[in-house]
Structures are given as structure tokens and as C-alpha cells.
Amino acid sequence: MDSFIKSTKKLIKPSNICEECNFTCNTINFQRNFENWTSGNGDIDKFIQDTQLLAHENIKEALEWIPYDGFYNITKSRFDEIYEANWIEGNISHWDDKNQNWKRNINNMIVILKRINNLKNIKLEVMNESHGSHGITQNPETNKYMTVLNDKCKRCNYVCDAIHFQQNFINWTSGNDDIDKFIQYTQLLAHENIKEALEWIPYDRFYNIVTNSFDEICGANWIDGNINHWDDKNQNWNRNNNMIVTLKRINNLKNIALEFMNEIKIDHEFYGITQNPETNNYMMVLNDKCKICNYVCNAINFQQNFINWTSSNDDIDKFIQDIQLSVHYQKKALEWMPYDRFNNTIKSKFCKTYITKWIDGKIRYWNNEKQNWERYDCDT
Numbered sequence: 001m002d003s004f005i006k007s008t009k010k011l012i013k014p015s016n017i018c019e020e021c022n023f024t025c026n027t028i029n030f031q032r033n034f035e036n037w038t039s040g041n042g043d044i045d046k047f048i049q050d051t052q053l054l055a056h057e058n059i060k061e062a063l064e065w066i067p068y069d070g071f072y073n074i075t076k077s078r079f080d081e082i083y084e085a086n087w088i089e090g091n092i093s094h095w096d097d098k099n100q101n102w103k104r105n106i107n108n109m110i111v112i113l114k115r116i117n118n119l120k121n122i123k124l125e126v127m128n129e130s131h132g133s134h135g136i137t138q139n140p141e142t143n144k145y146m147t148v149l150n151d152k153c154k155r156c157n158y159v160c161d162a163i164h165f166q167q168n169f170i171n172w173t174s175g176n177d178d179i180d181k182f183i184q185y186t187q188l189l190a191h192e193n194i195k196e197a198l199e200w201i202p203y204d205r206f207y208n209i210v211t212n213s214f215d216e217i218c219g220a221n222w223i224d225g226n227i228n229h230w231d232d233k234n235q236n237w238n239r240n241n242n243m244i245v246t247l248k249r250i251n252n253l254k255n256i257a258l259e260f261m262n263e264i265k266i267d268h269e270f271y272g273i274t275q276n277p278e279t280n281n282y283m284m285v286l287n288d289k290c291k292i293c294n295y296v297c298n299a300i301n302f303q304q305n306f307i308n309w310t311s312s313n314d315d316i317d318k319f320i321q322d323i324q325l326s327v328h329y330q331k332k333a334l335e336w337m338p339y340d341r342f343n344n345t346i347k348s349k350f351c352k353t354y355i356t357k358w359i360d361g362k363i364r365y366w367n368n369e370k371q372n373w374e375r376y377d378c379d380t
């Protein structure tokens with residue numbers, strides 16, 4: 001008789017309709033899955049279930065039980081007691097009626113795993129996290145329960161550049177803790193201004209290295225070039241490939257932060273630090289900023305090319321260089337043009353001028369991405 005009443009009740013009020021929402025809301029979909037998972041700890045199960053039963057319309061209220069094998073690339077951070085990992089499935093976006101399953105936002109998303117210290121206070125510990133928790137997991141080696149946190153920036157409230165840098169901390173080291181910490185410090189300041197950030201740049205990312213006898217300063221081509229912005233599609237930095245830079249020896253590692261703050265930053269665009277593997281000297285990777293423009297302007301781009309050409313006449317060289325150094329943002333400047341860059345040279349019958357076609361063409365502007373001049377297709 002009892003069971004008969006129960007089954008009629010089900011007929012009248014089917015269990016897949018939420019009494020509060022009057023449709024099949026999130027809580028119903030969670031509830032139907034309760035029997036399919038357990039954390040192995042009754043309190044934690046109850047805690048997770050309670051959050052799921054509150055998530056009628058707001059899925060963000062709900063935590064999940066996430067088995068540890070749902071993560072990979074689990075790496076402990078070097079400077080604190082937190083782990084970073086990729087979560088294969090990623091967090092829930094909404095219920096997908098067609099597939100009768102949860103639709104998830106980002107597969108393989110990066111999350112932080114943080115140990116729960118006191119299970120008695122689990123509600124406080126998990127809910128007070130400013131990063132926002134997706135759920136709970138358990139490290140099978142230590143049996144410690146961990147909360148699975150969003151890797152959002154607390155200050156920006158989204159995954160900003162500082163977070164993109166932070167996620168990469170485990171993938172590089174300069175071999176020197178002071179330098180690592182200093183570079184990381186600058187990267188963690190780069191919430192909105194990418195120019196604040198320095199990078200560790202392995203020496204083999206440079207070529208055409210022209211060094212002076214003391215290994216104090218040298219010019220080089222940097223294969224990757226400096227960062228423009230984060231490219232969401234490629235999940236990597238967009239860069240100015242193949243740029244010309246100056247490498248300058250760091251004399252006192254202890255003072256690097258001070259040196260950087262006081263001097264280097266004022267006169268230079270400072271991109272990062274590298275180490276010459278032959279001399280073991282650490283070197284700053286930078287460019288002179290133009291004192292007038294306060295960035296690397298046309299005059300600086302011309303200046304960096306002075307070593308690559310000569311008219312074989314010092315007066316002419318000096319004359320052309322002076323004009324080039326006066327060109328900051330204007331497009332007009334003189335260049336030394338080797339004769340073999342002209343073709344179709346025709347000697348006029350009536351005067352001694354030459355009508356020629358100039359292969360390279362007149363300069364239009366400096367193209368930062370190509371690290372070269374854009375030119376007009378010129379007929380004169």
C-alpha cells in the first residue's frame with residue numbers, strides 16, 4: 001500500500017520537475033547523479049551536494065567532486081605550497097538537453113589545486129576563496145583533499161597577462177633564484193601593461209651576435225622578438241619577430257632590481273635577461289629609447305643599422321647619419337643607396353642624369369612586425 005502511494009505521488013509530481021522552479025533545473029540534474037560519485041568522506045559529499053542543491057539557476061553556486069585523474073600536468077609551484085594543473089573536462093557551462101549531459105566551458109583549462117587544511121571548516125575555507133572554487137579533489141598519494149580554484153586574477157577579475165605569465169613560471173629558469181624572482185615580480189605586475197614585464201630569454205634565441213672585446217655590449221637579432229599582446233586563439237604571445245636588440249652585461253646581480261628601476265627603465269625599452277653560456281655573464285636585453293620620443297622611434301631604427309652600410313666616404317656617411325638621426329616620426333630621410341639596388345639604368349642623351357628604377361623604393365614607415373622599412377614601389 002505504501003509503495004502504491006509513493007508511485008502515484010511520482011506520477012502526479014514527477015521527480016524531474018523542481019518544485020521551486022517548476023521545470024528540470026540544475027539541481028534536478030545534479031541530484032540524479034548523486035549516486036554515481038563519492039569523495040569517500042560523508043561530510044565532503046554532503047557539502048558538495050548542498051551547493052549543488054542551491055544551484056537552481058546559477059550553475060556557479062555548484063561545486064563538483066572531481067577525481068584526481070581528471071587532472072594532468074600537475075606541478076607544484078616553486079615558491080609556495082600550491083599546485084597548478086590542467087583539468088581535462090573543464091568547468092560546467094550549462095545543461096545540454098540534447099546530450100543529456102553538462103556542457104563544459106574550456107577543456108584542459110588551467111586550475112589551481114590548493115590543500116584544504118581543516119575539513120571541519122571546509123565551508124569557510126572553500127567558499128572564502130577569492131579565486132572561486134570549481135570543486136574538490138583528493139590527492140591519492142597524500143590523501144589530502146584539495147579545492148580546485150579558478151586561475152582568474154583577483155585584481156582584474158579575468159585571466160589577465162599577469163596570470164598568463166604566472167602559468168608559465170614552471171617552464172623556465174635562469175638558473176639563479178634572484179633573477180627568477182625579479183623577472184617573476186615584473187611579470188606579476190603586468191596586469192594591463194605588458195611593457196612592465198621582463199622575460200627570461202635563452203641565449204640561443206639570438207643570432208648575428210656582434211660583441212665588443214669586453215663582452216659588455218653587443219648587438220643581436222632576437223628570433224622571437226618582444227611581446228605585443230596575448231593571442232587567445234593560439235594560447236600564446238603575439239610577438240615582433242626578428243627584432244634587433246642590444247645585450248648589455250649586468251655587473252651586479254644583487255642590485256639588478258635597483259639598477260632596473262632607477263636607470264635602465266628610463267633610457268631603454270627593457271625586454272628581459274639572458275646569459276652568455278661561454279662567459280656565464282648575465283645580460284640585459286634592451287633597446288635605446290629615443291630621448292625625444294620616449295620609445296624606439298625611426299631615428300633609433302636607423303641608428304641600429306649604421307654598422308651595416310658605408311658610402312666609403314666619412315663625410316657622406318656622417319651627413320646621411322645626421323639626417324637619419326633627426327627623423328623621429330617623420331617618414332622622410334636620406335639613405336645610402338648601393339648602386340646595385342638600381343636597375344634599368346639608362347644614360348640620358350641630353351644630360352648626365354640617370355633614369356633608373358630603384359629596387360627598394362622610398363621609405364614609407366618602420367614596420368615593427370617585419371622589423372624593416374616598408375617602402376613605396378618607386379619608379380624614380
Ligand SMILES: [Zn+2]
Binds near residue numbers: 021025027028
Ligand atoms: Zn530548481
Ligand SMILES: [Zn+2]
Binds near residue numbers: 155156157160
Ligand atoms: Zn590582473
Ligand SMILES: [Zn+2]
Binds near residue numbers: 292298327
Ligand atoms: Zn625619436
